[in-house]
Amino acid sequence: MGASPGDTVVFFILIDALGWNILQTHPFLESIAPHRCCNRTVLGFSSAAIPTILTGKLPSEHGRWNLLSLAQGRSPFFWVKPFRFLPRSFVENRGARKVVNTVSKIISRSEGYFSSYGVPFCHLHRFDVCEKKNIYKPGGIPGCETIIDYMRDAGVSYRVYSYHDGTDEELLDRMGHDVAANDAYVYFQYLSGMDAFLHQKCGMTSEVAKKMDWYADNITNIYRAVIENGKSVRLFLFSDHGMTPIVNHYDLISDLTTHGIDLERDCMAAFDSTMARFWVPQMGVESRIRLALERCTAGRWLPEEELRELGVHFPDHRYGDMIFLMHPGTLIFPNWFGRYAPAGMHGFHPDDSHSDAAYISNVEQYSPKSICDFFGVMKNEIDALRRYS
Numbered sequence: 001m002g003a004s005p006g007d008t009v010v011f012f013i014l015i016d017a018l019g020w021n022i023l024q025t026h027p028f029l030e031s032i033a034p035h036r037c038c039n040r041t042v043l044g045f046s047s048a049a050i051p052t053i054l055t056g057k058l059p060s061e062h063g064r065w066n067l068l069s070l071a072q073g074r075s076p077f078f079w080v081k082p083f084r085f086l087p088r089s090f091v092e093n094r095g096a097r098k099v100v101n102t103v104s105k106i107i108s109r110s111e112g113y114f115s116s117y118g119v120p121f122c123h124l125h126r127f128d129v130c131e132k133k134n135i136y137k138p139g140g141i142p143g144c145e146t147i148i149d150y151m152r153d154a155g156v157s158y159r160v161y162s163y164h165d166g167t168d169e170e171l172l173d174r175m176g177h178d179v180a181a182n183d184a185y186v187y188f189q190y191l192s193g194m195d196a197f198l199h200q201k202c203g204m205t206s207e208v209a210k211k212m213d214w215y216a217d218n219i220t221n222i223y224r225a226v227i228e229n230g231k232s233v234r235l236f237l238f239s240d241h242g243m244t245p246i247v248n249h250y251d252l253i254s255d256l257t258t259h260g261i262d263l264e265r266d267c268m269a270a271f272d273s274t275m276a277r278f279w280v281p282q283m284g285v286e287s288r289i290r291l292a293l294e295r296c297t298a299g300r301w302l303p304e305e306e307l308r309e310l311g312v313h314f315p316d317h318r319y320g321d322m323i324f325l326m327h328p329g330t331l332i333f334p335n336w337f338g339r340y341a342p343a344g345m346h347g348f349h350p351d352d353s354h355s356d357a358a359y360i361s362n363v364e365q366y367s368p369k370s371i372c373d374f375f376g377v378m379k380n381e382i383d384a385l386r387r388y389s
């Protein structure tokens with residue numbers, strides 16, 4: 001750290017989906033930040049991994065896993081319950097879904113990422129959306145301290161940028177201006193555009209390289225502007241997970257219906273892109289579902305012990321009584337989360353090397369092993385700034 005906080009600024013830059021594997025194909029920021037290492041992610045999507053980065057805790061501790069869960073109290077979709085007996089053609093269409101999402105978001109005063117996805121209308125009133133607050137604001141994860149809370153309480157001046165306020169280009173521009181104006185000591189930047197890009201272009205080497213150049217150039221420009229101003233930068237760049245190329249699609253829904261499972265009457269289910277989750281209120285149905293997918297070679301049931309080890313076991317089963325995870329590279333398609341099949345997907349088992357996240361820095365001091373460790377790095381940097389102020 002410099003002689004005083006006035007000499008040094010700290011950048012925490014989180015690039016969604018910039019995995020360890022694609023870094024092996026590109027000299028990404030090597031000239032300014034040569035220290036880098038591979039980091040294990042958590043099972044789940046960004047809805048689990050980013051809260052883990054922000055809190056340093058596993059999903060079972062901070063409570064965030066997949067976007068949809070069984071409502072513990074009142075569901076934001078409670079008001080659609082009386083309409084569940086309407087003919088499907090009235091309710092299962094894009095227009096009705098848009099109205100449901102908009103009204104439910106307003107009713108629940110949600111500031112976060114909100115959608116009912118493809119959950120059948122008849123079950124919607126039992127579901128909840130786990131991210132109702134803007135997690136990049138203080139108090140964003142109720143019941144759990146985030147690094148944003150920590151920065152606020154530490155009294156260091158900081159700025160936070162996220163997709164709530166603009167595109168990656170706009171956010172980097174804003175950060176550049178703020179840095180030039182000496183606006184703060186700590187800058188936390190969350191960039192989501194790489195994730196959307198890699199979902200479409202995963203495996204397209206030259207296009208991915210161009211996109212990485214764009215991020216590297218923008219970050220380097222901000223970095224150099226600070227150095228030219230006579231200050232130093234402690235740069236920490238990390239990701240939440242990688243991106244696995246999709247090589248196969250599997251129609252799990254057909255498999256279940258072929259085995260006589262009625263997905264509206266027998267159980268409630270959520271078909272995420274890489275995992276299927278089931279809530280089974282009736283005795284006997286659990287073993288029928290288990291048996292139906294036991295024969296499926298495209299994935300496997302996750303036993304409770306493994307869910308515990310992975311930090312995604314919830315005793316109240318709000319995220320499902322039974323979890324079926326696809327093997328890396330196989331997408332559940334169709335699923336309830338998207339109308340198109342992407343070229344890349346994340347949310348497979350963390351043992352899959354494509355899932356690994358990355359850590360990059362110009363500081364040699366830390367060697368994080370897991371995305372849970374990024375919180376400790378950020379906390380340490382904030383503590384160091386506080387000591388000087």
Ligand SMILES: [Zn+2]
Pocket residue numbers: 017046195196199346
């Ligand atoms: Zn994604």
